Amino acid sequence: MKHFLVLILLLNAAFAFSQTKKNSSADPWAGTYKLDTSKSKFSGPAPKEETVTVDAASKDSVKYTIKGSGADDKPYTVSYDGKVGTPSAQTMDGKEVAQITYQMSSSHEFTSEAKGSDGSSSSGTITLSRDSKTITVREHSKDASGAARDQTMVYTRQ
Numbered sequence: 001m002k003h004f005l006v007l008i009l010l011l012n013a014a015f016a017f018s019q020t021k022k023n024s025s026a027d028p029w030a031g032t033y034k035l036d037t038s039k040s041k042f043s044g045p046a047p048k049e050e051t052v053t054v055d056a057a058s059k060d061s062v063k064y065t066i067k068g069s070g071a072d073d074k075p076y077t078v079s080y081d082g083k084v085g086t087p088s089a090q091t092m093d094g095k096e097v098a099q100i101t102y103q104m105s106s107s108h109e110f111t112s113e114a115k116g117s118d119g120s121s122s123s124g125t126i127t128l129s130r131d132s133k134t135i136t137v138r139e140h141s142k143d144a145s146g147a148a149r150d151q152t153m154v155y156t157r158q
Contacts, residue, residue, distance in 0.1 A: 028108070028132040030054055033155035035068070043149035045071035052155065059104055060084055090114070112139075119144030133157050 035050040050068030066078040080100065082088020087099040100114040110126040122141035129136070135155040142148050 029128055032158045033135055034158050036154045036156050039154040041152045043151050047071065048073060051158070058084070062088075062102055087115070116144075 031054065033052045035047060035052075037046045040046065048069045048071060050066060052064060052066050055063040055065070061081075061083050063081040064079070067075070069075045076092055078090065078092050078097075080088065080090045082100070082102075084102050084104065087101045089096045090098040090100050096117055098114045098116045098120075100112055103111045105111055105125075108128045108130070112122070112124045112126065114122045114124075116122075120141060120143045122139050124137055124139035127136045127138075128134075133156060137151075137153040137155070139151050139153075140148065141151070
């Protein structure tokens, strides 16, 4: 369950890292980002490592992959490929774990709403720093029993 909530946060961050690949040189979000656990605050165990690779994102669609290993050293791969404004499946190791809806608030901010297949839910704000080197994800989530958690994750451009 805790891993699912962390994954929701990470997926929210991944969306923030993206724009269309057609004009990637002018796109401040596009690229590969690595989780900085020393600057992040987790409500449970932090992943040991995590890298987000954005394939495409725009006001219309988002596609990314997250690869990492959890606190238990178990590797995972998370994928999302969907349309902005429409709930789309997020998968972990090939199995659907959530439906996520992304919205572009401004050129440097995105929001997300997620509903987990286990009954959990989350909402988040993803912010790109003005120098485009740091992504900060702030997320409020609830597990299936309604227990709330707040987390902040920081990613740095690679």
